[in-house]
Amino acid sequence: MSRKVWINGALLPTEEAKVSVYDHGLLYGDGVFEGIRVYGGKCFKLGEHLDRLYDSAVGIALAIPMTKAEVAAAINGTLRANALKDGYLRLIVTRGVGKLGLDPDKCANPQVIIIADTIELYPKEFYDNGLAIVTAPTIRTPHEALSP
Numbered sequence: 142m143s144r145k146v147w148i149n150g151a152l153l154p155t156e157e158a159k160v161s162v163y164d165h166g167l168l169y170g171d172g173v174f175e176g177i178r179v180y181g182g183k184c185f186k187l188g189e190h191l192d193r194l195y196d197s198a199v200g201i202a203l204a205i206p207m208t209k210a211e212v213a214a215a216i217n218g219t220l221r222a223n224a225l226k227d228g229y230l231r232l233i234v235t236r237g238v239g240k241l242g243l244d245p246d247k248c249a250n251p252q253v254i255i256i257a258d259t260i261e262l263y264p265k266e267f268y269d270n271g272l273a274i275v276t277a278p279t280i281r282t283p284h285e286a287l288s289p
Contacts, residue, residue: 147219147255158254165248166235172251173197177230179257182220184230187213198234200288205234206251219255229260 146158166172175190184190191209198205207215216230232255239248263272 144258145219145222147215147222147253149252149254150215152219152222160235160252160254161238163238163240164235164252165237165239165245166233166252168241169236169243171201171203171245171248172233172235173201173203174231174233177232179220179225179228179230182226184216184220187216190232194232194234202245203234203236203251205253207253212253215253216255216257219257223257225257225259228258231256 144155145152146155147153148158148160160167162168173194175194177187177190178185188209191212194212195205195209205212212232216232220230233253235252235254236245237248237250237252239245
């Protein structure tokens with residue numbers, strides 16, 4: 142079965158799903174995203190993920206062109222179209238296509254993209270046999286140091 146990707150209201154086969162090289166999400170990382178696990182055909186804590194997505198968009202002055210209810214409906218439609226029971230969903234909102242340069246006003250139409258697919262985080266043997274714990278020495282930035 143060919144997977145389908147939701148882009149700006151259209152469900153497209155992955156082979157036909159395209160994003161412009163002038164999209165400011167690609168050029169400058171100008172956008173927001175959420176990675177959401179899917180269990181039993183439903184997104185885990187979808188409401189909380191949508192709240193965070195919209196809060197993040199406010200933080201970069203990005204107007205998402207859909208309501209949360211519309212995004213949730215698009216997500217559920219994408220899950221159904223892909224018959225996805227367990228997997229991963231990537232929800233992306235970019236500033237959209239614009240001229241080169243950092244001026245966000247050059248981008249008139251934000252793009253909303255929903256990708257739903259299976260995911261294998263670790264090899265099967267790790268699930269069967271377990272694995273030794275690994276810790277990273279990276280120091281995490283304190284929450285208080287981040288912009289709300």
